[in-house]
Amino acid sequence: MKHLYLLFLFVFCFSSPTFSQVTLTADGSGNTYELINSVLAPNYDVVEVPDCKHTTFGRHIDELFDADLNKNVFRFFAHANEDDDRCKNDDRQRTEIKSYDKSPENLKAIEGEKVVYKWKMKIDANFQASPNFTHLHQLKSVGGDFSSIPMYTLTARKGTPDQLELRQTSTDDQETLKKVDLSLIKGHWVEFTERIEFGTNSYYSIEIKRVDNQTIVFEYENNSIDNWQNGAEFVRPKWGIYRSLNNVQDLRDEAVLFADFSIEEVNTLSVNDLKTNNQIIKIFPNPVVNEIQIINYFPEDYSQIYIYNVLGKLIDIKQKNSSNTHNISHLKSGTYFLIFKNDEKIISRNTVVIQ
Template identity: 75%
Template sequence: MKQLLFLIIFLFIFINSLKSQVTLTANGPGDTYELINSVMAPGYNVVEVPDCNHVSFGRHVDEIFDATLNKNVFRFFIHTANDNDRCINFDRQRNEIKSYDKSPENLKGIEGEKVIYKWKMKIDANFQASPNFTHLHQLKSVGGSFDATPMYTLTARKGNPDQLELRQTSTNNQQTKKKIDLSLIKGIWVEFTEQIEYGINSYYSLEIRRVDNQNVVFEYENTAIDNWQSGAEFVRPKWGIYRSLINVQDLRDEEVLFADFSIQEVSTLSLDDLKVNNQIIKTYPNPARKTIQIKGDIKDHFNHIYIYNVLGKLIDKKQKNFKDTLDVSNLKTGSYFFIFKNDDKIISKNTVIIQ
């Protein structure tokens, strides 16, 4: 029992101390697209720009030195004339970077996972927003019935006064959760911290803080919100400027600055969950192939199974919808920790899978 207790304590400390973080930081003029792709999807292309219809301008994302931050930053261009949505849509304009299916796994949000997104942004003091939409950030599902509609959107909108809106949906009908006067972030650098636990009835928060004096200009938190769209494979973040051209007379050429992108995965299980009873559950065979047999008097008392790889990454979460056999045919060959959890009971089993 002491060995089991040591294993569980070590596993939970290890998982919670391990945070997978990816950063994207400007390093100076030249090769900007290549830099972005090397971080967001090595060997592929995550830069969605209007270059195809505006070749004479050149690249629509570059890097410049910013005196306020005293470092290099990314500059996103958008023009009322010539720019469109990748020569696909002509009633809107898109200049964004993203993660997507070719990105590393730790850049994709999956159900049961907690992620912290951070970045800095500066829009001009005379920035003009569309009355339709001017998206600056999105969390967008891939796969499922609702992947055409972003789950979260941060958008600027012309009004009286102009607004910055946080919009959300778990289906295809976005609702505004909070909005502020856009003038609160015009002409200054602000830092965004967005925290989300992907799943139903989960956690979400967004804080926007001025860089110069650290004053918070926007706060939103919800501890019981649906952060998953049915059938989604994963969720990807997007940053840039994506705006409607329906009311082009309200717009002007813009330069939006971004800096210090960060994507950080954090385990959703914590040491607060660690309450171990002297109870036994057995899994076999080990190594296993395709299925695992579960044996023990208390096996029916666990209704969630969390599956972690040896790096502490949550690979899968299963509901208790089996009797004695657990299907693991979706797992690749490797070593995994199976966490059996229900209320105050947690048991960990280490199993090798061979496919």
């Protein structure tokens, strides 16, 4: 166990960005699908494109050098008359990337986590949106009662004027939280920063800023909003262009540019957490199968237990109860780190092995 702790400490001292933040940046090599998959789901496929329908065009995501950013960027194509939804639906079309169940754990958000999503995007000055929907980004649940409808969506919509809408739901009744004139972002590189704490009555904010002059063109913040859909296993992000074909006469061929995707967990276990006193609180039995018993030898009590896996990802939060016992049968076999806290003060750090 001592050797395991030292190895864990080494990983966090020298490799913590690997676990807390994932970035996807175009490199211009031409192997675009392979690059995307290597980051978002190594050895699997997270690219959703209409290549099977529009075979003569070839790949619907590529890379090119952008003079404004002075770097390589991703280009997502959507053709109004030739493309569909991956040969599955012909009333819509999509060219998107995502994380999903085959992705690394730190790309799948669970209840209690805080995550920051960042990316840059540029739509053409003459971009045409559908009156139905033209989704550009989603946070979508996997599993549960409402997985068919995105929890958060940024969608462009034809109107007078055209709008970019922020839509949200924790059930199946999505509402528009805020909208902005789409002309404020047309033809410009804009940077998105989306911050979310996954859970009920939690925090959400998003800011859209022009890259060239740093002008904020859209912002929204809510300190008490439901950011979890009942029964969800995890939440995944999606980016691209996903639009309705019900009014195809309103559409044209589009090429949407994206750059510098970032997914950052901001509440992974830190080195400072590991420096706290150990064995002030005892856990029995250890190893454990289903249930742990807590004995506190310290005058100051704890209020919560934060459970992390060996990668430092927050897996669960337990509230103190009168019996001082906690069922952990839902956790997979392996080693976990338990941080006992009273508000934000750390009382004890313990290691437990689940059989």
